[in-house]
Amino acid sequence: xxxxxxxxxxxxxxxxxxxxxxxxxxxxxxxxxxxxxxxxxxxxxxxxxxxxxxxxxxxxxxxxxxxxxxxxxxxxxxxxxxxxxxxxxxxxxxxxxxxxxxxxxxxxxxxxxxxxxxxxxxxxxxxxxxxxxxxxxxxxxxxxx
Amino acid sequence: xxxxxxxxxxxxxxxxxxxxxxxxxxxxxxxxxxxxxxxxxxxxxxxxxxxxxxxxxxxxxxxxxxxxxxxxxxxxxxxxxxxxxxxxxxxxxxxxxxxxxxxxxxxxxxxxxxxxxxxxxxxxxxxxxxxxxxxxxxxxxxxxxxxxxxxxxxxxxxxxxxxxxxxxxxxxxxxxxxxxxxxxxxx
Numbered sequence: 001x002x003x004x005x006x007x008x009x010x011x012x013x014x015x016x017x018x019x020x021x022x023x024x025x026x027x028x029x030x031x032x033x034x035x036x037x038x039x040x041x042x043x044x045x046x047x048x049x050x051x052x053x054x055x056x057x058x059x060x061x062x063x064x065x066x067x068x069x070x071x072x073x074x075x076x077x078x079x080x081x082x083x084x085x086x087x088x089x090x091x092x093x094x095x096x097x098x099x100x101x102x103x104x105x106x107x108x109x110x111x112x113x114x115x116x117x118x119x120x121x122x123x124x125x126x127x128x129x130x131x132x133x134x135x136x137x138x139x140x141x142x143x144x145x
Numbered sequence: 146x147x148x149x150x151x152x153x154x155x156x157x158x159x160x161x162x163x164x165x166x167x168x169x170x171x172x173x174x175x176x177x178x179x180x181x182x183x184x185x186x187x188x189x190x191x192x193x194x195x196x197x198x199x200x201x202x203x204x205x206x207x208x209x210x211x212x213x214x215x216x217x218x219x220x221x222x223x224x225x226x227x228x229x230x231x232x233x234x235x236x237x238x239x240x241x242x243x244x245x246x247x248x249x250x251x252x253x254x255x256x257x258x259x260x261x262x263x264x265x266x267x268x269x270x271x272x273x274x275x276x277x278x279x280x281x282x283x284x285x286x287x288x289x290x291x292x293x294x295x296x297x298x299x300x301x302x303x304x305x306x307x308x309x310x311x312x313x314x315x316x317x318x319x320x321x322x323x324x325x326x327x328x329x330x331x332x
Contacts, residue, residue, distance in 0.1 A: 011183075
């Protein structure tokens with residue numbers, strides 16, 4: 001009694017020598033190509049490659065969807081960040097107010113300052129001293145009296 | 146001669162093959178050459194063509210090993226290449242015999258796969274395998290030769306797992322009927 005597998009393999013057992021020859025040909029070709037192109041890789045580089053491959057297979061590949069999702073989120077965050085800090089000359093020119101508006105604003109501020117400076121009561125120290133120039137003779141008289 | 150076991154105890158040297166070691170490739174090819182040949186031959190029914198396709202499969206495997214993601218799935222990946230080579234062969238020869246039979250699958254569960262073929266049934270068994278439509282034959286061969294799971298067979302043949310299940314069920318049921326009928330009427 002044979003299993004179907006045994007039966008199938010036994011039926012084609014005669015093909016094995018030819019398959020061996022075929023295999024040897026492919027491997028010999030591989031050997032020739034390897035001898036032409038292969039260079040002894042530095043041990044450190046080989047170790048690094050192996051380590052990277054292991055990390056890729058064990059850490060990245062099993063949760064590739066999660067990593068891809070995180071990457072998308074980071075890219076979105078980066079895009080939002082960049083768009084908010086756009087400092088191109090066009091944007092700067094667009095955002096700065098025109099000169100006429102600035103002049104008007106300064107005039108208004110000056111007027112307001114003048115108004116509040118005249119009427120605002122406050123302690124003497126805070127009040128600006130008004131110095132009225134007088135002839136020197138008058139000042140001398142006041143001093144002697 | 147002892148047949149190679151389906152489940153190998155020693156892991157296959159796929160990582161060494163990735164590094165381009167010819168000895169590793171030799172081991173891999175030796176392990177799969179006969180099952181691969183049987184699979185290809187039973188599909189194309191031509192000795193020389195089958196050998197050529199096996200050789201093309203080996204060469205493609207060397208070239209494209211980088212596309213294999215998991216070393217443990219080397220067998221299924223290799224059979225997938227062979228399957229594609231068979232499809233290309235049929236297309237070249239304009240002999241696509243992919244005649245479908247209705248994909249009917251009743252809910253009757255398959256029993257354990259304990260099908261054993263007696264010596265006097267061997268020829269009839271092979272004849273019946275040959276009579277199966279190509280898609281069913283491919284699924285059955287993959288199942289018996291390498292004991293691939295439904296998902297692996299689905300990947301190799303690029304067919305939905307439900308279809309694979311249906312085909313496998315049909316093929317096994319037909320074979321079982323044959324074996325049982327022969328057992329009842331040994332004459």
